[in-house]
Amino acid sequence: MEKVHFTEEKATMLATLYGRALDSRLDNPILGDRAADDAVRQIDYDFPKLGLTGERAASVVLRAKPIDDWSAEYLREHPDAVVVHLGCGMDTRVYRLDPPPTVEWFDVDYPEVVELRRKIFPERANYHTIGSSVTDFGWLDLVPSDRPALIVAEGLTMYLTPEGGEELLRRLVAKFPSGELICDIFSRWGIKLQKINPVVRKAGATLYWGVDDPREFERFGLDPVSALDASEWATPEVMAKVSPVTRMQLRATKYFPLIRKMARIGRWRF
Ligand SMILES: C[S@@+](CC[C@H](N)C(=O)[O-])C[C@H]1O[C@@H](n2cnc3c(N)ncnc32)[C@H](O)[C@@H]1O
Numbered sequence: 488m489e490k491v492h493f494t495e496e497k498a499t500m501l502a503t504l505y506g507r508a509l510d511s512r513l514d515n516p517i518l519g520d521r522a523a524d525d526a527v528r529q530i531d532y533d534f535p536k537l538g539l540t541g542e543r544a545a546s547v548v549l550r551a552k553p554i555d556d557w558s559a560e561y562l563r564e565h566p567d568a569v570v571v572h573l574g575c576g577m578d579t580r581v582y583r584l585d586p587p588p589t590v591e592w593f594d595v596d597y598p599e600v601v602e603l604r605r606k607i608f609p610e611r612a613n614y615h616t617i618g619s620s621v622t623d624f625g626w627l628d629l630v631p632s633d634r635p636a637l638i639v640a641e642g643l644t645m646y647l648t649p650e651g652g653e654e655l656l657r658r659l660v661a662k663f664p665s666g667e668l669i670c671d672i673f674s675r676w677g678i679k680l681q682k683i684n685p686v687v688r689k690a691g692a693t694l695y696w697g698v699d700d701p702r703e704f705e706r707f708g709l710d711p712v713s714a715l716d717a718s719e720w721a722t723p724e725v726m727a728k729v730s731p732v733t734r735m736q737l738r739a740t741k742y743f744p745l746i747r748k749m750a751r752i753g754r755w756r757f
Pocket of ligand 1: 574640
């Protein structure tokens, strides 16, 4: 068992890992991430204390699923891509998507997080981890810059400062010949109301960067392709799998624009 002592934003990735583990234990899971459950069983940590149980666990996999689907689509079209998975935490996306060895994959998170990943998850061909803050930009030199890039960041942007996040996007767009960014964004209301999120509150994390409109990234050379608000995350197939309470909540969000636009998943091309 690996004992861990993460706090603040680093602790939040234990909550999302646990959310995926809980989903995988269901008879009819959305993501079915068995590796997440195996990881949880190897980590000595009081996972439920972060408040991610029941319906809240569903929100983790509801967010991960469209990000997986869009990422898989990009990799089908670009089997020579470089993937930069920012703020990867303990996410097993590389194992879920299982890209061909022609894809070079980089998982980036703080050194302590990456150290835990290395202890728990197996190595694989053309898969690399980089232990660095995403805004200490020296890490970018470790990634090849001559191939199309898929940049994925789930549950990361809101933890960055606007200045740090914007500089990161500028540098990523400048580095690669072309690519796609897939990430979730919180609205400025979402940032203001951050303490209603039990995971953020219990981890003692702070959210900074709010983005109200995906078009705000146009000034960094990123063209919006799609954006899903919370009422649009679940496809009909996924909707059939969620609990009646989650289904009701998802349907209800349609009538509350402020709430449904608090967290969006977007896709941009450059
Ligand atoms: C909510 S967790 C999401 C983790 C993972 N993407 C997932 O969905 O399970 C936020 C992650 O962002 C990472 N993070 C936050 N700020 C970061 C930074 N400046 N540099 C690198 N990682 C960062 C944290 O360490 C944590 O792993």
